[in-house]
Each structure stands twice: as structure tokens, then as C-alpha cells.
Amino acid sequence: MNNKEFVAELAKQTGRTPKETQTLITALVGELSAQLSDENMVSVQGFGNFEVRKKAEHIMVNPSTRQRMLVPPRIDIKFRPGTTLKESLK
């Protein structure tokens, strides 16, 4: 289900226009992204937690060539579904 279909379905259910619904989702996603950029985890009730995991820059050695490589820092987002969501999947 792509973004457009999801927005249309949600608009229908909440009795709002797709445009208004998209605006709200954009605000939500923006706020979530801002929090995650600040490395704050965010809990969404009935859904789950979004966590940020940082992996520092480090040097890796290729064992066969002995060449050293600099692995750039990486930020991962981990979503952990909450119990309500897990139950609904059973």
C-alpha cells in the first residue's frame, strides 16, 4: 500500500479530506524525524517505539588483503512493535 492509498484510506476513516490528512501525516513525520535526529526515542501508544542507534566511525581490516578501511559513522532507526500491535498480528 503506497502513501497515496494509505492517506486515502485514513481520510475516509476520519472523515477528512485526503489533503488535510496528508498535512497531518507530514507534520507527524516531521516531528518524529526531528526527535530521532536529536537521538530521542519516541513512543507511539498502541504502536511501538522508534529508537536511534548510533554506530561510531571505525577502522576495519580486510583479513585477506590486510587492507585497512575506514567505516563511516552510521545511524540506524530501530522500530520495536509494542504489545498491542504484536497482539493484533497474531
Added chain:
Amino acid sequence: MNNKEFVAELAKQTGRTPKETQTLITALVGELSAQLSDENMVSVQGFGNFEVRKKAEHIMVNPSTRQRMLVPPRIDIKFRPGTTLKESLK
């Protein structure tokens, strides 16, 4: 940041009441959960994709005791951040 703080912040930004904002988030989360329960992936623009991964029931053998165990089926939700979100984390 817990759910309440997140709702309060989002309400402030969208000029809605926290109660109204919570209602909208609940609808969004409900629709997302319903789609994921039907094993549909969902794309959220500017954020990323939610995918469902099913792992079937299977038998596992403990190599040291040779005991057989039945591993129950499992459903996992995988969130893949999109490029917009990844960029904002840099």
C-alpha cells in the same frame, strides 16, 4: 519522549488540541496495524516503509542434547527508513 509528550508537541505545531491530535494518531496507528495484520506493506512518504515478515513454524534441534523443539510461527515488523529520513539524520 513518551506518547504524551509527543502528542503535546505535535498538537502545538499543528494548532490542534492534544485530544484531537491523539484521536488522529490513534486512527493512523489503527489503520497501519490493520494493513500490517493483512500482511500489506505500508509506505509513509518522507518517513519509510513498514513491512511484515512471516517466519513459519519450524522444528529446531539442539545440537548438544539432540532434543527437538517446535519453534512457533512468528511475525516481525520491519521498518525501513526512507532516504528523506536518512538524510535528516546525518
